Amino acid sequence: MIVAEKLYLKPKTIEEAIRFAKQYENKFRYLAGGTDVIVNKFQGNDEADCLIDLANIDELKQVVKNKNHLKIGSLIRLDDLKIHSEIKKLFPALLEAAHSVASPMLRKTATIGGNILCENRCIFYNQSEWWREAVGYCLKCDGEICIATGGKKNCFSKFVSDTAPVLIALNASLNIIDTNGESIILLEEIYSGDGMKPRKLSRTAIIKSIQVPTKEKQICIFKKLRPREAVDFSSLTTAVSKSENGTIRIVLGGVDPKPILVEGNVRDDKKELIKQAVKKARIIDNDFYPRLYRKEMITVFLERSFAELEKILKA
Ligand SMILES: Cc1cc2nc3c(=O)[nH]c(=O)nc-3n(C[C@H](O)[C@H](O)[C@H](O)COP(=O)(O)OP(=O)(O)OC[C@H]3O[C@@H](n4cnc5c(N)ncnc54)[C@H](O)[C@@H]3O)c2cc1C
């Protein structure tokens, strides 16, 4: 159902935002760049009638380097990540991933925090209200069956953030504030794997910053499959990282309701690690590309990524 917002609030501090969130707990949505929230509202996929706009909170716009981490404020716009020389120097794959999101104009508005939390997608769900009504809706929007699988229990809408797979491969964590105070959580732990409710954060939680470890040097290779080189969401995103201590992290996006993570070591058989990643991905036919093609492309992308890593390490 399309619900226009009745209340628009613009707090200046995190504390004020949390206060508003507590007051309107069951009917609000935080707004950052709005490139996901507003489109979902227009399509009738977001019924929040109170928007709490975080745009005036300067504390969320800082990039700070300490002894062990680079802390990236959640409100940094995707297009502005490249301004920060430390990000450019230490995490070029993050810039590549951010640059692959949507289109130039959207990246000037969209934020990194919003990208990590953007809603899961499915070709049977991201449609107009009358389209979804005509097919009788689905599990994610008041219907009784999943149109893609015919099942009555599980929704496999795709996790589509492009920056999150790279950040998870780089072992990033989130600095979160909610009504219970401040906490740090590994990024991969906020995703539930349930396409209907893909995230496990509390209702009032605000991502303050994303912390990426800097103590050990990490190399990361990013790849994205999509019909066109701009605007289209991911049909498959891969990020493969290797850290100085030999840890390998493979992360997949676009092929499951949550990011798939496989951890290994440089001494492990790469083919086995790739097999594990393919096996974990619960891909269904809810994308522009067929399921089998996307499944095969996981192996293709991961083999290419390992070859590129090898080349960089030898140079
Ligand atoms: C045409 C089009 C193409 C797109 N293509 C891509 C793509 O290729 N890849 C991709 O990943 N995305 C894509 N997107 C989705 C979206 O633009 C991006 O994910 C964007 O980064 C979202 O950021 P935002 O700041 O606009 O988020 P918003 O829309 O403001 O918010 C998104 C979600 O995050 C929550 N949120 C935002 N910031 C915080 C915070 N600090 N703390 C707590 N909650 C917060 C909001 O409540 C909301 O649930 C596309 C969108 C459009 C319209």
Ligand code: SF4
């Ligand atoms: S996977 Fe099924 S239940 Fe989930 S959004 Fe798509 S059609 Fe709906």
